[in-house]
Amino acid sequence: MRFSTEEIASRLCCPDDQRSLRSKDASFECRHCGRIYRAWEGEILELLPSKPVGSLSNPKYTADYHLEFHRTFEAREDAIPWGVREAQSSAWRLHRERQVRTVLSMLRRDGVPLQDGILCDVSAGVGDYTLSCARHFRWVLHCDLSVDALRYALARSRRMGLRNIFFLRVDYFALPFRCSIDRLLCLDTLIRGQDHEKALLNQIERAIASEGRAIVDFHHWWHNPLRRLGLLPQNFGNNRSYTRTGAEGLLRECGVEGWRLVRFYQEFAPESRSLKRLSWLLPATRLLYEFGSAASGHTSRASAETGFSTTSQPNPSDAARGAAKSCYP
Ligand SMILES: C[S@@+](CC[C@H](N)C(=O)[O-])C[C@H]1O[C@@H](n2cnc3c(N)ncnc32)[C@H](O)[C@@H]1O
Ligand SMILES: [Zn+2]
Numbered sequence: 001m002r003f004s005t006e007e008i009a010s011r012l013c014c015p016d017d018q019r020s021l022r023s024k025d026a027s028f029e030c031r032h033c034g035r036i037y038r039a040w041e042g043e044i045l046e047l048l049p050s051k052p053v054g055s056l057s058n059p060k061y062t063a064d065y066h067l068e069f070h071r072t073f074e075a076r077e078d079a080i081p082w083g084v085r086e087a088q089s090s091a092w093r094l095h096r097e098r099q100v101r102t103v104l105s106m107l108r109r110d111g112v113p114l115q116d117g118i119l120c121d122v123s124a125g126v127g128d129y130t131l132s133c134a135r136h137f138r139w140v141l142h143c144d145l146s147v148d149a150l151r152y153a154l155a156r157s158r159r160m161g162l163r164n165i166f167f168l169r170v171d172y173f174a175l176p177f178r179c180s181i182d183r184l185l186c187l188d189t190l191i192r193g194q195d196h197e198k199a200l201l202n203q204i205e206r207a208i209a210s211e212g213r214a215i216v217d218f219h220h221w222w223h224n225p226l227r228r229l230g231l232l233p234q235n236f237g238n239n240r241s242y243t244r245t246g247a248e249g250l251l252r253e254c255g256v257e258g259w260r261l262v263r264f265y266q267e268f269a270p271e272s273r274s275l276k277r278l279s280w281l282l283p284a285t286r287l288l289y290e291f292g293s294a295a296s297g298h299t300s301r302a303s304a305e306t307g308f309s310t311t312s313q314p315n316p317s318d319a320a321r322g323a324a325k326s327c328y329p
Contacts, residue, residue: 008166011118011141011181015049015174018329040073044150044167049174058193060238068145069171079148083126083188095266099187099286100132102270106215106262106290107133107183117182122172122204123189127153130165130185137183139164145171173199177207179293179327184214191219191239194250201254208293210327215290217264218247222283247287259291 005023012021012028019032028037028045039045052069056062080087088096107114120141124130126149130142134157142157142165144150150167157165170176172186186204190197204214219241242250244261251259263284268274 012047012176013178013180013329015047015171015176018178021176040169041151041154043154044073044169046073046169047176048145048169048171052171053173053199056193056199057195058238061192061196065145068147071147073147073169075151076148079152081126081146081149081152083128083149084152085126085128095285096128098266098268098270099264100128102262102264102288103129103185103187103215104133104136105270106288108136114183119183119185120177120181120207121185121187122170122175122200122207123186124153125149125188127156127165129187131157131160131162134162134165137164139166141166141168141181143168143170143172143175145169172203175203175207178329179206179209179212181207182209182212184208184212186214186216188217188219190216190250191241193240197240197250198254201250201256205255205294210293212293213290214292215288217286217288218242220244220263220284220287221246223285242287244287247289251289251291255294256289256291257294259289262288262290264288 005028009021009023009028013019014021014030014033014035016035017030017032019030021028021030021037023029024036026039026042028047029035030037035050037045037047048069052066056065083096085093085096107119114136115138117137118139118141119130119133119137120143121130122143124142124144125146127142130140130153134140142150142153144153147169150169154167168176172189184204184207186200190200201216204216208214219239221241221243223241248259251257264270264286265282266285267282268278
């Protein structure tokens with residue numbers, strides 16, 4: 001590992017009371033409530049809150065979430081976590097690679113040397129983003145609730161020889177971070193219904209450092225309206241999609257302001273010239289938003305961008321943003 005446990009502890013907090021942790025033997029202890037957090041298989045630190053949140057408006061998600069929350073940490077030979085590449089079509093894999101390249105170029109454009117920073121993916125799944133971004137960051141926090149996804153991503157990172165990824169089992173409704181994350185990702189996850197999205201966005205806002213930035217995405221309703229209206233067979237399960245107005249309304253309700261919008265088109269490589277010529281004809285597949293901490297008064301910058309189209313939104317006053325967030329429990 002390229003980092004010490006004290007260094008990790010300084011970025012974490014107790015998911016129950018948001019107080020600081022200290023490293024103790026091979027585990028972490030809350031300085032306030034004394035709860036001990038242990039690592040499984042020496043590599044996956046479990047930082048779950050004492051209990052899951054109650055019901056959400058999406059009953060299928062709520063049932064799966066409660067099941068996963070109460071799962072113990074044992075290997076399942078037949079487990080196939082969501083997003084395993086081998087189980088996907090070649091078109092899916094191509095679109096996924098384009099998405100990863102788009103996110104990486106968003107992370108790299110803001111001028112802050114990434115090699116000094118910490119990247120945290122709060123629903124990192126099988127690691128498509130964390131493993132691709134790891135070499136650009138000092139270290140990476142790969143977080144997920146799913147035991148199978150964490151084990152799969154850990155095995156993948158070992159095969160790739162990556163030594164700067166720290167694996168955390170978390171519940172994103174009670175993230176163990178308080179103003180301590182430089183760059184945060186939450187992708188393909190704001191898809192379960194408005195109450196879910198708002199709860200998660202509030203946690204993200206609390207997790208990022210005052211100079212930190214987050215990138216989240218929404219499935220775009222206009223990408224396949226005929227399927228949304230039931231006029232073609234739908235292929236997206238129970239997933240929620242949003243129009244731009246809907247997505248930005250949610251962001252505002254959660255105190256997020258001053259974002260930069262990047263439209264992602266899966267039909268084009270992010271660096272292709274055709275994208276610039278033809279994107280106005282097509283609805284974007286995903287709406288990606290990059291924003292700073294509510295405490296920072298950070299101003300996002302609009303700039304000419306190759307590979308995707310961007311729109312920035314003016315920032316609110318520093319006072320309004322500062323009032324929205326406190327970094328102390
Ligand atoms: C659709 S996948 C997206 C994974 C990854 N972001 C990507 O794009 O490849 C959603 C992920 O969220 C995780 N997840 C669901 N509920 C969670 C919760 N309450 N806390 C943490 N992770 C959760 C799932 O286990 C899954 O890995
Ligand atoms: Zn505690």
